[in-house]
Amino acid sequence: MSDSLKRHHCLEPFSEDSATIGSSASAEPAIRVTFDGHREFYNLRGDPADAAFTDAVKSFTGQSIPDKANTLSYRECTTCWLGPDEWLVVYPSFEAGRFEKFSTELDSTDATAVDVSHGYIVLCLSGDSALDLLAKGCTLDLHLSSFNVGDCVQTGIARTAAIIANIAEGDHYEVIVRRTFAEYLAIWMRHAGAEFGIGFD
């Protein structure tokens, strides 16, 4: 059995009965949502003033960790700032043994990493009304003047915690949510997005 057959992300049951809601089937809905359930997530903790730590991360990921609050760096992986000593490293796909190598890289430092790959899923939002949808559930100001490409934020959406990452120009947002809250969030999006028209892939 191949690895992909054995892996099941938490929104597979939801995807099976999702469709376009709130706008005619032919029209492109104002919001599109796709699920990405097979990324890798590492929770990273360390002191950004500790060169041994920052160098180790840079040599492994090929990029510096973002030291400015609520920003992310992006190359082979996305590194989201979560707190003064906490980041979430997101790799776009699963690779056996990668975390162990990363962890070993940090062994000589005071920093730590925890593999939380199975604990999160990404809901990718796009479309003209993507921000309108987020504004229904998120109390933060996500207007371009305060939340631009390269920004990310840990916040609440409706009744769950999530990380919102602004990853590309033109209304593309990634919502990173804990696995067991993902179905709730997807259902919430289906309800809240109906007034704009929302489609799930």
Added chain:
Amino acid sequence: MTSRRLESGGFVDRGKVFEFKFDGRTLKGFAGDTLASALLANDVAVVSRSFKYHRPRGIVSAGADEPNAIMQIGKDDATLPNLRATQTELYNNMVARSTKGWPSVNFDVSAINALFGRVFSAGFYYKTFMRPKRLWRCYERFIRSSAGWGSAPAGNDPDEYAHRNAHCDVLVVGAGPSGLAAAVAASRTGARVILVDEQNEFGGSLLSEDTTIDSVPAMQWLEKTVAELSNCETVQCLTRTTAFGYYDDNFVAAVERCADHLGKPPGQTVRERLWRICAREVVLAQGAFERPLAFCNNDRPGVMMASAVQTYVNRYAVLPGERAVLFTNNDSAYFAAVAFKKAGGLLAAIIDSRQSGAGVTAVTNAVDHGIPIMNGHLVTDVVGKKRVRKAQVAQWSGDTSQTIKNTVSIECDLLMMSGGWSPAVHLHSQAGGKNIWDETHHCFVPGETLQQNRSVGAGAGQWSLMECLQRGGDAGRTTAEACGFVVQAGQTYETPQDQENPIEPLWRVPASRSPDRCAKQFLDFQNDTSVADVRLAVREGYRSIEHVKRYTALGFGTDQGKLGNINGMGVLAEALEVPIAQVGTTTFRPAYTPVTFGAGAGEDIGEIYDPVRKTAMHEWHEMQGAPMEVVGQWLRPWYFPQYGEDIHAAVARECMAARNSLAIMDASTLGKIDVQGRDSVALLERIYTHDVGRMAVGRCAYGIMLGEDGLLMDDGVMARLGEQRFYLTTTTGGAAAVLTWLERWLQTEWPELDVHLTSTTDHWSTIAVVGPKSRELLQKVGCNVSLQRENFPFMTVKDAELGGFPVQLFRVSFSGELAFEVNIGSNYAMAMWELLIDAGQEFQITPYGTETLHVLRAEKGFVIVGQDTDGSVSPVDLKMNWLLSKNKDYLGKRSLQRADLVRTDRKQFVGFVPVDGKTVVAEGTQLVNDPLLPVPTPMCGHITSSYASACLGHPIALGLLQSGHARIGEQVVAAQSDGTYVDMQVVSPVFYDPKSERQNV
């Protein structure tokens, strides 16, 4: 029926006729009407009955201050109680009903109350129904049935609601001239502006008044301004949106009525949207309310606010009467009289209470239109019951204390009144701002503000159009500048200049008898509060406006005193012989106008009321038909019935499988925390009661944590994965609280500790493989580590590969049997579960749910935190002394020495077996030593867990019993809720395998 609709003018669409029903009668109106204007157009004079005396009432105002025209709108489950007809846009086929008056507003049997008006004074209910006390239940039924406005729908609300968060630099509340000027000025700097107005279109007073701005008709200016705002990308214009609450941090809540004006909203349309607006600066431009005048019978249908008449004439093209009298104490109402006259009404006279009358502009205007003016006169009373027929007019010297005898009648079917204006200081006050009494205009105006808000226009006591525009524009620029935007020079406006005479206050109108004995002079129409009621309250000793309000119900209605409160304060000030400024206002609280429950709930109903968390194996459990139990936000399988089994049969079968062969459970909901960092041991030593540092790497231990009070907070198994790395489990419900607890200590008290905590609850799924065959099963699916006792003893952990999957394997047991817990990445968990189920067939592998989990652990006397404990139980009560280290300090340790925690008669944890060997007593059942003692019988404990035990063959129970540890072997009595008693033998809580041999095999 007469149509009172004008042939031309107004903003109604005569091409679009709407039919609607009012109290069963079919009537017609136009698009653009409110329900109130449509009723007036159909000459409907009586729209309601008053609260206490059931007096016939008509429409008084044209806005949020309407006290009488309170309607039930819509049918069935979409019906809405107590909507103001003046703020309800008409739609086709609207069904409206008065919320008062039985059997109808025109014939109300309870109107007999009015005959006893003197008896039903303020405080009547308090005084009358207090005794005898036992009859209150009887009184209450009748009083309740006569109270309230309208009825709530019985079924679920069929409509959609939504919430929306918004941020802006400048929020402008109110889109009259001052609000529009503010919004335009702010928007031209590039600031993000939100402009809200409760009406269906912007314009405010400009929609009712006939004036010019910059030498063009005001309507032209309005169109141009609204177009500029709606075309500006940084401006959000919201009509039909009421800002109803101003909270801390410049947070303003507003409700947008998106589809109320459409009748039934089509498809997915949101009916109402609650806006939660965070504004850096707020400009309040809400305008002002006109005050009534308190003369006798001033509540008769046909008595209306002068400005409302002007609005109905100019905006809705309705003439609310044929022959009018205007009674005023200020200049503004003259323009309303002229508007009425110009539209074709007869204006019998302007009665001005001021000896010197109005200013030049108003007087010239009236005289030009042939309206007679009587200065120094009063309307003391009106004649007519369901409609005004005559006004009683008398000359007046200006002395309020005199009584007035000689009156003349002037025939009229409309009495327009104006007692001056009160700025709408509601939001300003909610924001914490003070109000100050303006001695010139005789009204409260906004004073000092506590937040980033300012008031402009009539709402700030700025009365001329010029001042409103100018101050509005200034406010727009100032607020934008405060947000960091670059401001250009201010704009000036040109408007007609009026020469005015000042208002002279007239809080109550002298009558033919003293104010305490004359016919009712109403202050608050909705609650039937009169001048005499307020004076009575003073005679009975009330001094504070807040107390008078509660005693007389002044300002209690749906209009919250918008119409009557200031007059009431004036009357109170007179009776107390103090200046009105000293009386002050009552507290302004949200909501400004009533907000529906639907808007409050928004989308958080039904399946998204609260998150539902499911494990990675949830679908499998559902396919098996397992009923679910709600545990916190989680859904967990309760039991797995086969072939129509009931819960008892299923649980007995599941328990026996675990004891005799092989069972499997989804334990993924356990809270899991990864602990790393060089001070991990130091932190955990302070949190847990046992010697964490003594655990060898690879060992597991059962640990408990105490609150600072020494009482049990949470428990779970922890594993030492490395020198400074631990894996903690918490109870399902306690996961978030425990992580917060640890972070709190780490961040606030012990920041010197270098420890990193990460929740791994979602990452790991946990499968418990339980029973004598569990080792064989794991061997069968293929495990790369030896599972034998000598290599993998009880309470140890290993990283392993199981069936080709990377797992953490724990040899722990919550059942007392040989068992393993498999931690596996959640995305693999379903595959692993199915692999184990398939491989387990030869051992009759049996999935079990939370009920069997509970029975298995109860048989072993294992505590469930939150079920067997309730926040008042210490580890000593649980006989967990072996877990309390004497070698170190930990949270709660000192509290364990408190006098109350070392008492020997505390409730202590023990087991129970029913003496009859068959009764399963209910959990929560109280225990008594002697049931024959008189009630209230002293209780000595209670049952916390109770089950039938299949493997023991009799019921077992756990519970807390006073001095329980010393009472093993005695009997107590369980007093069941049905009045029967069950004798219970007190036993050790460990019922099964007391030497714990089975888990060690």
